Amino acid sequence: MATRQNLAALRVLVIDVIDMDTIDVTNLNRQFLFSESDVGKAKASVAAEFVNKRVPGVKVVPHVSAIQDMSDDFYERFNIVICGLDSVEARRWINAKIVGLVDDNDPTTIRPLIDGGTEGLRGQVRVILPTITACYECSLDMIAPQKTYPLCTIAATPRLPEHCIEWALVVGWPQWHSELFDADRPDHMQEMYERALERAKEHCISGVTLSLTQGVVKHIIPAIASTNAIVASACCTEAFKLATAIAPPLDNYMTYAGNDGAHAYPFSLDARPDCPVCGGEALRVDLAKSATLSDLLESIAVQAPKASISAASGPLYMRNPPVLEKATRANLTKPLSELFESGSELVVTDATLPFSLRVTVRFSQDDHR
Amino acid sequence: MNKYDRQIRLWSEAGQGSLKSARHLVLGVTAATTEFVKNMVLAGIGHVTIVDGNSVTEADRSASFFMHHDVDGSNRAQVIAQYIQSLNDEAEVVGAAENPNHYIQTPELLASYDIIITTRLADDILMQLWKNVCKTSVLIQIDSYGCVGQVRSFFLWHTIVDSHPESRVELYLHNLWSEIESYSDSIDLEALENHDHEHIAFVVLLIKALQEWKRRHHNGPPSTLPEKKEFKAIIKAFERTYDQENVSEAVRNAWRVSVPKVPEGLSKLFEIQEGCNLREFGLQLTFFSLVRALKQFVAKYDRLPLSGDLPDMKSDTAGYNRIVEIYRTKAKQDAEQFARVYLNLCQLEGLEPASQSEIEHFCKNCRHIRALRGVPPNEDKRLNLRVHEDSEFKSIFSAICGANEYLYRNHLTTWYGDQSAAEALRDYSAHYADQVGLVYDSSAEELHSVSAFLGGIAAQEATKFTLHQYTPFMHTLVYDAIKQATHVFLNGEIFN
Numbered sequence: 001m002a003t004r005q006n007l008a009a010l011r012v013l014v015i016d017v018i019d020m021d022t023i024d025v026t027n028l029n030r031q032f033l034f035s036e037s038d039v040g041k042a043k044a045s046v047a048a049e050f051v052n053k054r055v056p057g058v059k060v061v062p063h064v065s066a067i068q069d070m071s072d073d074f075y076e077r078f079n080i081v082i083c084g085l086d087s088v089e090a091r092r093w094i095n096a097k098i099v100g101l102v103d104d105n106d107p108t109t110i111r112p113l114i115d116g117g118t119e120g121l122r123g124q125v126r127v128i129l130p131t132i133t134a135c136y137e138c139s140l141d142m143i144a145p146q147k148t149y150p151l152c153t154i155a156a157t158p159r160l161p162e163h164c165i166e167w168a169l170v171v172g173w174p175q176w177h178s179e180l181f182d183a184d185r186p187d188h189m190q191e192m193y194e195r196a197l198e199r200a201k202e203h204c205i206s207g208v209t210l211s212l213t214q215g216v217v218k219h220i221i222p223a224i225a226s227t228n229a230i231v232a233s234a235c236c237t238e239a240f241k242l243a244t245a246i247a248p249p250l251d252n253y254m255t256y257a258g259n260d261g262a263h264a265y266p267f268s269l270d271a272r273p274d275c276p277v278c279g280g281e282a283l284r285v286d287l288a289k290s291a292t293l294s295d296l297l298e299s300i301a302v303q304a305p306k307a308s309i310s311a312a313s314g315p316l317y318m319r320n321p322p323v324l325e326k327a328t329r330a331n332l333t334k335p336l337s338e339l340f341e342s343g344s345e346l347v348v349t350d351a352t353l354p355f356s357l358r359v360t361v362r363f364s365q366d367d368h369r
Numbered sequence: 370m371n372k373y374d375r376q377i378r379l380w381s382e383a384g385q386g387s388l389k390s391a392r393h394l395v396l397g398v399t400a401a402t403t404e405f406v407k408n409m410v411l412a413g414i415g416h417v418t419i420v421d422g423n424s425v426t427e428a429d430r431s432a433s434f435f436m437h438h439d440v441d442g443s444n445r446a447q448v449i450a451q452y453i454q455s456l457n458d459e460a461e462v463v464g465a466a467e468n469p470n471h472y473i474q475t476p477e478l479l480a481s482y483d484i485i486i487t488t489r490l491a492d493d494i495l496m497q498l499w500k501n502v503c504k505t506s507v508l509i510q511i512d513s514y515g516c517v518g519q520v521r522s523f524f525l526w527h528t529i530v531d532s533h534p535e536s537r538v539e540l541y542l543h544n545l546w547s548e549i550e551s552y553s554d555s556i557d558l559e560a561l562e563n564h565d566h567e568h569i570a571f572v573v574l575l576i577k578a579l580q581e582w583k584r585r586h587h588n589g590p591p592s593t594l595p596e597k598k599e600f601k602a603i604i605k606a607f608e609r610t611y612d613q614e615n616v617s618e619a620v621r622n623a624w625r626v627s628v629p630k631v632p633e634g635l636s637k638l639f640e641i642q643e644g645c646n647l648r649e650f651g652l653q654l655t656f657f658s659l660v661r662a663l664k665q666f667v668a669k670y671d672r673l674p675l676s677g678d679l680p681d682m683k684s685d686t687a688g689y690n691r692i693v694e695i696y697r698t699k700a701k702q703d704a705e706q707f708a709r710v711y712l713n714l715c716q717l718e719g720l721e722p723a724s725q726s727e728i729e730h731f732c733k734n735c736r737h738i739r740a741l742r743g744v745p746p747n748e749d750k751r752l753n754l755r756v757h758e759d760s761e762f763k764s765i766f767s768a769i770c771g772a773n774e775y776l777y778r779n780h781l782t783t784w785y786g787d788q789s790a791a792e793a794l795r796d797y798s799a800h801y802a803d804q805v806g807l808v809y810d811s812s813a814e815e816l817h818s819v820s821a822f823l824g825g826i827a828a829q830e831a832t833k834f835t836l837h838q839y840t841p842f843m844h845t846l847v848y849d850a851i852k853q854a855t856h857v858f859l860n861g862e863i864f865n
Binding site for chain 1: 370456568685686689817818824829833840846848850851852855
């Protein structure tokens with residue numbers, strides 16, 4: 001949010017802003033374009049109206065929508081794209097979109113993508129020059145996996161309050177309700193908390209609170225005004241450099257850490273030749289000969305959590321439509337050597353990704369399993 | 370839901386309470402100090418007074434988002450205060466139309482603030498301010514010029530109870546007490562079915578391995594490399610099924626059986642307070658009296674109090690619950706014994722004791738407490754110019770100090786639109802560094818985004834000082850927005 005205000009104060013003339021969310025009271029500790037009376041209204045509209053009123057000569061155009069709903073024509077209208085997204089999925093999507101719009105014969109189609117994010121007193125900023133520097137997808141394995149709890153622990157041997165909350169969410173809720181759980185509904189959240197508390201009491205576990213329940217269920221990431229100001233302002237400085245060419249942009253990643261001292265540390269990430277988005281080569285996976293198709297899907301779960309996969313000979317496993325899923329399900333437990341030859345190139349698609357992934361699978365000589 | 374929810378998850382309700390009762394004073398309005406105030410007010414600071422004697426100018430409106438375009442002629446501090454007040458009615462924001470110099474020279478006006486923010490002061494004036502406030506407050510200086518800037522903090526002592534360590538787990542297995550040992554003895558590993566064996570907490574496996582170790586060796590826990598290997602082999606021998614998770618956890622945690630030392634910084638703090646009149650520690654009196662009590666606790670029990678924290682571990686529910694209960698009980702007993710030592714000390718020294726919850730909080734975190742001893746601004750500057758430090762950042766630092774000096778001596782608050790001032794500054798700093806030239810581009814005296822970065826860092830630091838949580842940097846941080854890099858010229862001592 002601070003990004004918009006910085007850019008406006010630097011007199012960037014037209015800013016289009018996309019956000020599908022509405023303002024929540026918990027945004028107010030850091031997002032100063034909103035006030036209490038704005039709670040429930042669309043973030044993009046309120047922010048745009050505020051900046052338009054405050055800074056004459058600047059035009060902010062709001063779009064209350066998901067980034068995925070905007071067309072290629074829309075993204076082609078801009079010189080620079082700045083992201084303050086809250087999920088890996090959305091970042092991968094916009095990254096693939098902006099890289100995909102590059103026409104090798106037209107350098108003006110290389111639209112710099114500036115990405116900022118924070119967590120507590122830490123944050124990071126990166127500048128992506130599509131097809132020139134490392135893209136978001138190149139460094140996917142740097143992202144820490146989300147904290148998860150093994151199902152057997154949740155179900156059989158809960159020890160922490162988090163285990164009880166996860167049980168209520170994953171095991172309990174689908175048994176009690178046909179309706180999907182909605183974290184934004186206070187009545188749902190209250191029930192989730194009460195059920196988790198009940199479970200905790202049965203197992204003599206203390207520490208389940210409404211606040212912890214919300215934190216676990218919604219994967220809440222702590223956020224404060226000062227860190228957001230640091231990261232948003234660095235994003236703007238980069239946009240300013242790119243727009244005016246007064247100085248070279250950040251090459252290409254900066255982390256900020258304020259927990260212990262204060263450090264802004266810039267470094268350069270290398271582009272990966274086998275990046276499925278910006279590289280030319282296929283991703284290479286080495287697996288034992290006896291590994292199954294399930295094992296293969298697991299080994300590419302970081303890149304494609306909901307993968308469908310095909311070989312030159314045809315589909316190996318398809319999640320949709322249901323008929324095809326049913327027809328290909330049996331392949332999951334088959335050893336790979338029955339399905340294709342070592343060194344084959346496979347194509348992986350995933351409904352959450354705007355691109356397909358090429359994977360070369362080699363069978364290793366020694367079977368470690 | 371509470372509007373501070375996303376930050377209470379970081380620093381707790383108690384931390385939010387500290388912010389609510391904090392009072393900051395901001396001497397001089399720039400885009401950077403304004404950004405600082407905005408961040409603190411959004412976070413729920415109790416009170417901020419902003420002092421500035423000048424009216425809003427074209428330069429302000431160009432650099433600061435918070436200066437409305439139709440407020441020409443009004444006082445800067447009051448314009449800013451009024452706008453920022455509207456961001457959070459739980460904070461109190463006051464704008465004073467006064468020359469900051471008046472405050473700097475009047476100690477009574479400064480006395481009630483925990484943190485004082487300055488900008489663009491000449492060195493001798495900064496020293497004068499420091500002398501007036503060092504006993505009562507932390508002094509933070511924020512300067513933003515073009516593509517560079519700095520944040521500096523000055524204080525006599527700063528103490529941290531909750532430094533947010535990665536973990537407070539301490540098993541104290543070298544010194545088993547009866548409850549934990551008899552619980553472990555109640556489990557007969559050999560007699561267990563595989564499934565139950567796989568669900569024995571690693572703490573129990575470590576205790577059993579340690580007992581076996583003591584049968585073989587009649588000295589302390591394993592310390593040399595071959596001894597550690599042997600110890601791990603003892604643990605490994607418990608394994609019944611391949612890659613048994615609880616056994617692997619025990620091997621990974623085998624190092625925890627060694628005798629935990631009192632951290633070096635803590636030992637130094639024990640020495641520093643020894644023989645001192647505790648009242649000399651001024652604002653940090655409570656912290657140092659707790660440190661003295663901790664030293665007495667260690668002398669009496671030959672160890673630090675237990676935090677009571679345990680990690681999650683592979684175990685059945687009942688077994689884990691039992692171990693948690695044993696550790697919590699022990700930690701509670703330690704906390705009670707520590708409180709007794711401390712309250713005794715307070716009575717002896719005639720001190721007002723800390724609250725029960727403060728004592729418990731200190732006791733739980735005692736292994737990870739920290740103290741920083743700062744140095745005055747002038748000494749800081751002299752030491753900052755040590756030859757081995759990064760030369761480019763040193764040039765930026767010198768150029769910023771030069772700019773501050775120049776503006777202050779010439780009674781200028783800005784050189785916006787003042788070509789002769791810009792040129793004079795450029796000449797003055799020409800020998801520092803090329804990229805510093807960007808500082809003196811008269812059309813870009815303060816870049817909003819650079820000021821927002823510095824105001825953000827200063828607010829993080831002020832928050833850490835206010836909370837006595839997390840660790841602030843010592844003492845001068847220089848920012849280069851071209852590189853997106855900071856450099857800290859460290860000065861002072863840190864005890865941790």
